[in-house]
Amino acid sequence: MADAIPLTRQPQRTPLARRAAAHGDGSELAGAAAPRAQLTSLSCVIPCRNEASNLDILLPQLCELLPGLAGSWEIVLVDDGSTDDTGALLADWAEVPGFRVIELSRNFGKEAALTAGLEAAAGEVVVMLDADLQHPPSLIAEMVEQWRKGVDVVYAVRTERSDEGLLKRMGTRLFYSMMNSFDRVKVPEGAGDFRLMDRAVVDAVLSLPERNRFMKGLYAWIGFESVALPYAPPARVHGRSHFNLRRLVNLSLDGLTSFTTWPLRMVSVVGAIMALIGFGYGAYLVLSYLIDGNDVSGWTTIVVTLMCFFGMQMLFLGVIGEYVGRIFEEVKQRPVYIVKRKLGRGLRKRGQ
Secondary structure, rough: EEEEEEOOOOOOOOHHHHHHHHOOOOOOOOOOOOOOOOOOOOEEEEEEEOOHHHHHHHHHHHHHHHHOOEEEEEEEEEOOOOOOHHHHHHHHHHOOOOOOEEEEEOOOHHHHHHHHHHHHOOOOEEEEOOOOOOOOOOOHHHHHHHOOOOEEEOOOOOOOOOOOOOOHHHHHHHHHHHHHHOOOOOOOOEEEEEEOOOOOOHHHHHHHHOOOOHHHHHHHHOOOOOEEEOOOOOOOOOOOOOOOHHHHHHHHHHHHHHOOHHHHHHHHHHHHHHHHHHHHHHHHHHHHHHHHHHOOOHHHHHHHHHHHHHHHHHHHHHHHHHHHHHHHHHHHOOOOOEEEEEEEEEEEEEEO
């Protein structure tokens, strides 16, 4: 029987983590970090969907890298409904100590796959990266070094987007400007899911109960001390991105409706402005008729005005409907994902 995984883990924060969380914006906090001892365990979470060719290159690299960073390590691979040879490849790797495979019952999306991986990860530190080889594993060592200095979160930030089309770059700038202009939670532009998180941070993320999980917003909302790590992503070796325009638009709507309310405020403000304009124009027509005897304009003005207001009403109802739809999804309390099977042995000690 498939396993439904609820989100029940509660955060266990250290005094340093509680002090950093009080700032609540995910920004760097000068002088707040305290050095840490040697890293005892590290988990690497990788969501996968049709990435068999890339995993053949990535996993051997991680096998060489991780033993030198922590006393014990594991790689948690989440198969998010793959239709190629990814499932068979992961089953083979699950026989290797230190590898764990979580196969979801269908494609639930990257946000759900990341949540599944975080739920399964047992390390003192968790690193998340994509399977497409655009997140260089060599940066993990630098992330761990920042963690040893006392930083709770190290997130990689893209320094350039030359591999993306003009439309996508413009849409990305517009999205981050809308996300960060009106609310206290600031989502760093260019930051993705490639990041290192301390165990207290992971527990805090998993304690958030929402089903529509916009992970970038959750990372920013919980706070904690964080440091940006610039990097230039290499080109994909195999395959292409699964995030087409429709998926990106849906993800943007999830982010805006999950962490901002300014679209609703915009509806109220624009409605009030249009009502004042309509009232003023009506008063002008009445005065013009009483004073100068001018006839009121004909049916063309009325029809055009009605069509304009009808279009605006439909737009405003659509904005409200997005929020109502999110409420509808949340109140059903369905699990974020369902596990089909689990494979693997968990943490592997150095030298085994």
